[in-house]
Amino acid sequence: MKTDTVFKRAFNDTLDLIAELRDGDALPSENALSVRLNVSRTTVRKVLAMLTEQGGVKGSGRQRHVRSTVATSRRFAEAETVPLSAQVEKGFMEWMLRDNARPGTTINELELARQFGVATTSIREFLNRFQRFGLIERRPNAGWDFKGFTTSFALELFEIREMFELRSAMAFAALSDDSPLWRQIEALREEHLSLLNEIDRRYHDFSDLDNRFHRLINSARSNRFIDDFYDIITLIFHYHYQWNKRDERQRNEVAIREHLTYIEALLSRSRAMVELACRAHLTSARETLIRATAR
């Protein structure tokens, strides 16, 4: 059966939304809510039905209004709002990076399914999509081969990353002066500066900024295969950062400074400077990742 995480997340979001209304205010229409919450109207109706039952919403049809003071409906726990696919992804990354799964291990769908408490279907679906990340390989009728989060994985990953990013950075530098991307990158420079200013307190905010920065560069000349490839980088770094906290503050500070140099180079439009700054940054990012891999 499908999980109802969509409904539960929508329910919680609706509570947040209601919290901003005053007692007696009219609710937005079902269609409006469906757009706001990013779910179908069917789900909106289910949410409203439950809220009405619990007394958080009064009336029916076009006469629906909020009773925020009276009924404080209980939110669903965060865990109940995360889609099964995301849970499986997390479980697998954990198995791989935290438990340090050995290169060459055969992945057993059944075992993972039991371990994560889901049906094999969901594991299979995940593995089939995860295959493109280059860490596993299917052996028909005989499971999957885990190739390992190894140094050579990191090297191959960065070889491609460097090709792609250099190309995008060059395209960025060649952008016409009236491109909106210039304003965006200047805004990102400000964000970098202010993060650097409060680095001690906010260093863990870097991960998100990093992602937005590189995706902005890629967007200078969009190519679906490059965008897809960047998903791999994003995923790997997401979990890698999350579980490898050693020197995080230090690492991030260095990276921010590299980004700033990189941004200056882009703003200068000098191809040589861009190439230099881009290469320097990727080299240090590669070193960071390699230090976390298995030999």
Place this chain on the structure above:
Amino acid sequence: MKTDTVFKRAFNDTLDLIAELRDGDALPSENALSVRLNVSRTTVRKVLAMLTEQGGVKGSGRQRHVRSTVATSRRFAEAETVPLSAQVEKGFMEWMLRDNARPGTTINELELARQFGVATTSIREFLNRFQRFGLIERRPNAGWDFKGFTTSFALELFEIREMFELRSAMAFAALSDDSPLWRQIEALREEHLSLLNEIDRRYHDFSDLDNRFHRLINSARSNRFIDDFYDIITLIFHYHYQWNKRDERQRNEVAIREHLTYIEALLSRSRAMVELACRAHLTSARETLIRATAR
């Protein structure tokens, strides 16, 4: 239930194998057969059991020998030996390339399942793996978006292909003189020449040669992401060639000549020549593909 295409293919292959033996010859051991046929001993035993029952094989244990003259067991039809996953792939490619599915179409799993006569599970599995080809995109809880086999798909594909192939070709040219790849590429040159010689009769053999040629170049410096990417090229060209026969002989002859120039350039070790030949060939390959895409 699983299909028994593995068994049926193994059975047919065993018949071929037996055909090369003489009446009364001893059969290879079960283990040897399992290696030859690329299946488990369990399946080998099932094959042998059936053959024995049908009289194609006499005796048991170590005293098993062939009765090729007597019993001519019937082969299974080719269609019964192709794995379901391959059938689904073919069906989908047909839907896409032959029926000219419109960009923006929503892919309906249920409908495809009915159309192909398989369960939705198999369709989903295919789509999840096919996603990396950049032609479809998942919209959670709402099917898949078919992005279309469009000109911009071809352009993006070739932008990456050119980056990858140039890099590999350079690595190839820089190979040390004692690398075994030099002999391999010279062998390929001979194959090209002999194909060119009989082009009128054998022009459809080019597709396979083309594939081996480019994969050889990629192997100069192996990178899993590049190898994976070449799978996309292979698949697209496989079906494209199969259904778009217009000017096939002419197209292939041109491509063979381009390959030969390309090979000469590699053998010359001149970076400039290699770049020129590589670019020229890819440009013409791109044109060919673009002519087949939707606007």
Place this chain on the structure above:
DNA sequence: ATTTGGTTTATTATGGACAAAAGCCAATAA
């Protein structure tokens, strides 16, 4: 030391069932 038989066990591939979520159309209120 290898091979087979006889069994048993484990895992993968595929169909099917069903609730959740999305989508559709006509009736209705503003």
Place this chain on the structure above:
DNA sequence: TTATTGGCTTTTGTCCATAATAAACCAAAT
């Protein structure tokens, strides 16, 4: 006359069941 709602249908996500395949075991035989 247009947005909104109610009733209904279709599709997706997930579980489970089961046959095909792989794999393991071990004793007997060459």
